[in-house]
Amino acid sequence: MRLLASIIIVFTxxxxxxxxxxxxxxxxxxxxxxxxxSSHNNYLTMQTSSGSLQWTEGxxxxxxxxxxxxxxxxxxxxxxxxxxxxxxxxxxxxSGDYRINDYLGFRGGKxxxxxxxxxxxxDVDAIFLWTLLPxxxxxxxxxGFFLSHLGGEAYGxxxxxxxxxxxxxxxxxxxxxxxxxxxxxxQISDAGLTFTNEPSGKTYGGDLRWETPLKGLxxxxxxxxxxxxxxxxxxxxLVPTFFMSASYAQFxxxxxxxxxxxxxxxxxxxxxxxQQQIYFPTDARAWYVMGSYRLTKRFQAGSYYSHYINKxxxxxxxxxYSKDFVLSERYDFNSYFYAKIEDHFLHGTGLGYYQxxxxxxxxxxxxxxxxKIGFSF
Amino acid sequence: xxxxxxCAGAANAQDVIFVANRDVQVSAISASDLRAIFTxxxxxxxxxxxxxxxxxxxxxAHEVFVKNYCRETPEEFRAQWRKAIFTGQGAMPRAFDxxxxxxxxxxxxxxxxxxxxxxxxxxxxxxLAPEK
Numbered sequence: 001m002r003l004l005a006s007i008i009i010v011f012t013x014x015x016x017x018x019x020x021x022x023x024x025x026x027x028x029x030x031x032x033x034x035x036x037x038s039s040h041n042n043y044l045t046m047q048t049s050s051g052s053l054q055w056t057e058g059x060x061x062x063x064x065x066x067x068x069x070x071x072x073x074x075x076x077x078x079x080x081x082x083x084x085x086x087x088x089x090x091x092x093x094x095s096g097d098y099r100i101n102d103y104l105g106f107r108g109g110k111x112x113x114x115x116x117x118x119x120x121x122x123d124v125d126a127i128f129l130w131t132l133l134p135x136x137x138x139x140x141x142x143x144g145f146f147l148s149h150l151g152g153e154a155y156g157x158x159x160x161x162x163x164x165x166x167x168x169x170x171x172x173x174x175x176x177x178x179x180x181x182x183x184x185x186x187q188i189s190d191a192g193l194t195f196t197n198e199p200s201g202k203t204y205g206g207d208l209r210w211e212t213p214l215k216g217l218x219x220x221x222x223x224x225x226x227x228x229x230x231x232x233x234x235x236x237x238l239v240p241t242f243f244m245s246a247s248y249a250q251f252x253x254x255x256x257x258x259x260x261x262x263x264x265x266x267x268x269x270x271x272x273x274x275q276q277q278i279y280f281p282t283d284a285r286a287w288y289v290m291g292s293y294r295l296t297k298r299f300q301a302g303s304y305y306s307h308y309i310n311k312x313x314x315x316x317x318x319x320x321y322s323k324d325f326v327l328s329e330r331y332d333f334n335s336y337f338y339a340k341i342e343d344h345f346l347h348g349t350g351l352g353y354y355q356x357x358x359x360x361x362x363x364x365x366x367x368x369x370x371x372k373i374g375f376s377f
Numbered sequence: 378x379x380x381x382x383x384c385a386g387a388a389n390a391q392d393v394i395f396v397a398n399r400d401v402q403v404s405a406i407s408a409s410d411l412r413a414i415f416t417x418x419x420x421x422x423x424x425x426x427x428x429x430x431x432x433x434x435x436x437x438a439h440e441v442f443v444k445n446y447c448r449e450t451p452e453e454f455r456a457q458w459r460k461a462i463f464t465g466q467g468a469m470p471r472a473f474d475x476x477x478x479x480x481x482x483x484x485x486x487x488x489x490x491x492x493x494x495x496x497x498x499x500x501x502x503x504x505l506a507p508e509k
Contacts, residue, residue, distance in 0.1 A: 026469060028462050065468050068420070068427040073465055093465040102419045112464045124463040127456040157418065215448065255450060294450060335435075335455065376459065 024065040030126045030376035031058040040366040041349070042357040044141050045082030045186065048368065055372075056080045057125065059092065071097045077123065083356070084141055085181050092123065093148050108152040114170045114207040115222040116246035116261050119146055126376035129292050129330045131342040134306035135351050136286035136322060137246070137263050141183035149174040149203050165211045173204040176226055183354070188237060190355050192273055199230025199237050216253045222246040235273045242267040255294035257302070262287040266312070283312035292328070300330045308350055318364040322350040337375050344368035393442045393492040395505040396483050401490065402426060405506045411446045414490065416457060417467040422488075430470040431479055431491040438476065438494040446507070 034055030038048040046052035056079065063073030075092040079085040093112050099105035112120035121127060122138040132140060151174015158167045177198040178184055185195055205224030212219065227241035244265035251258045262285075269280040285308070292302025306324040313320045328342045346352075349362040395406065403422045413419035414428045422428050433439040435451070443454045461467030473479040476493040483489040484501040496504060 024468075026462070028459075028469070030463075059463060061463060061465075063462075063465075063468050071468060073468075075463065075465060095465050097465070099420060102413075102421055107465070112466075120464045120466075121460045124460060126463075127459050252449075252453070294452065297450075297452065300452075332452065 026063050027061070028377060029058070029060040030124075030374060032056070032125045032372050032374040034131070034370065034372045036368060036370045038366050038368045040363040041353060043366070043368055044352050045084050045183070045354050045357050047082075047357065052082065054080060054082045057123070059123070061092075069099050071099075073097075081141060083354075084183060084186060088181065090144070090179070102156070103158065104154065104156040106152060106154055110148050110150050111153055111172070111174075112148045113146060113172065113176075113203075113205075113224075114153075115146065115205070115224055116263065117220075117248045117250060117259055119222075119246075120148075123147060125372065125374055126338070129300050129302050129340070130290075130304070130326070130328050131340045131370040131372050132326075132344070134261075134286075134288035134290070134304055134326075135324060136288055136306040136308035137261055139183065139351055141186075141352060144179035144182050145176060145184065149176045151175060151203075163213055165213045168209045168211065169206065171206040174202075175200050176203045176228070178228060178230070186354060186356075188271065191271065191278070193232050193235040193237070193271060195230055195232040195237075197230065197232075199228050201226055201228035201239070202241075203227075217249070217251050219249040220247070222248075235271065238270045238272075239267055240270075257292045258290070260287070260289040281312040282310055285309050285311055298332045300332075302328050304328075308348075310350060318348045318350070318362070320350055321348040322352070323347045336377055337373070339371070339373045341369070341371045344370065391441065392445060393438050393494060394496050395490060395492050395507060396480060396496055396500070396502040397490040397505050398483055398485075398487055399501070399503050400487050401428075401503065401505070403505065404503075405508050406490075407508045408446060411507055412448070415442075415447060415470070416454075417461055417470075427488045429486055429489040431482055431486075431489055432470045432472050433476065433479060433492070434472045434474055438492060441494075442492045 035053050036043060036046055036048045036055060037051040042048050046054045058078045059075060061073060061075035063071060065071045074094040077090045077092040091110055093110050095107045095109035095111045097105060097107045114120045116137060118133055118138055122133055122143050151172060153170055153172035155170045160166055177200045180195060180198055203226035207220060207222040209218055209220030223245045225241060225243050228239040230237045246261055246263045248261035265284040267282050271278040288304055288306040290302060290304030292300060294300045304326050308322040309315045310320040315321055325345045326342060330338060330340045332338045346366050346368055348364060353362055402424050410423060415430045420428060440451055443449055443451050447454055458469050462469055479491045479493060480500055480502055483491050
């Protein structure tokens with residue numbers, strides 16, 4: 001709650017400058033407070049079985065349009081999710097963006113990684129109906145690793161003619177870092193290996209999305225190659241270079257939205273603890289389908305189904321799958337304030353659960369109520 | 378030109394009038410270019426000159442513009458820009474409470490383009506005819 005108080009003070013001060021610009025400089029931000037209650041198990045490192053408010057997030061960004069072609073900016077991010085995150089301020093992105101023309105531009109620095117429908121925007125709560133995005137593809141306890149990379153990207157679009165739509169593209173290369181205050185590191189720490197420096201690895205990939213001639217229909221594909229390594233006192237982590245991909249489509253028409261995505265990530269993780277080497281094979285297959293409708297200007301409702309399995313292991317075991325049926329509602333009080341509420345009917349324990357907050361084991365099924373209030377400017 | 382402006386003094390309830398700084402060389406603009414400029418996809422007019430889109434914060438003209446030219450609801454339009462801002466991919470167009478303030482800014486800003494429900498013949502801006 002001290003974190004929340006600090007964020008509110010900063011945002012209240014900045015909100016007196018309501019998203020205005022001073023000769024090209026813009027300030028924006030948002031802050032959210034969440035609540036999660038679960039019928040069984042403790043979810044996302046929070047004590048959710050007794051109801052938890054340990055989910056607070058704040059973002060503040062500054063950008064400056066220096067010339068017609070050049071823009072620079074930085075975004076700071078602070079979050080607390082149960083035992084994850086904390087008072088440390090993280091740089092979400094910090095980049096220079098040089099746009100040669102409408103067909104080609106370059107960004108360099110720490111840039112958000114475009115992958116699938118929502119990877120680069122998964123931490124922008126204000127734009128979503130969903131309190132939690134499909135956890136099979138966008139796990140909130142591990143969003144930092146895939147969210148951005150240190151490097152550069154080329155982006156733009158290619159018009160394909162009036163009858164063929166247009167193609168948007170992004171190609172990038174750089175380094176990804178595994179944040180020390182997120183879920184992967186916590187799980188490794190629970191296994192007995194504590195990192196003091198962020199494991200990292202080279203990454204490169206891209207995204208192609210076709211805005212089809214059918215108004216509102218978009219289809220896309222995002223390939224990515226990455227690896228990861230790091231050493232800690234008493235051991236090391238190695239994930240040899242692997243290929244992952246996301247295929248997706250969305251359709252928007254007026255107040256309707258439909259979206260779907262299929263992700264594939266086969267990789268091997270080698271954890272060395274002293275003389276002992278532990279091998280974790282993973283062949284993650286994830287998909288979701290979602291739909292929503294805006295019933296009034298202020299009220300939106302929707303649903304999704306999220307499906308995850310680890311094909312490298314016995315998929316009949318609850319620890320190797322996670323199937324989540326979700327009902328969501330969002331109410332916008334005005335352009336700045338909103339509230340969300342969401343019901344999860346979760347089957348399987350493959351995602352979002354930690355031994356440290358579930359010392360007595362896990363039950364296969366749990367119903368979860370997640371709610372959030374947010375302010376964005 | 379004045380006669381044209383006088384004729385274009387008020388849009389019907391189903392449409393808006395596009396106004397631009399007088400240094401904007403194009404006199405007509407396609408609906409797809411309008412959408413691309415106001416959603417941040419394009420930053421230039423068809424002649425290659427830099428475009429500076431400006432918007433209204435709300436109201437009937439904003440709703441008509443978003444619906445007719447961006448094919449979105451105002452809420453979707455706002456969400457798309459928020460996405461661009463918070464992913465580092467764009468800067469929000471300057472937004473105005475009133476049409477008169479928008480017109481004054483467009484008149485004073487090179488490359489600026491905006492939309493209003495009506496414009497007086499004396500306004501120091503040019504109007505752009507959208508090609509549908």
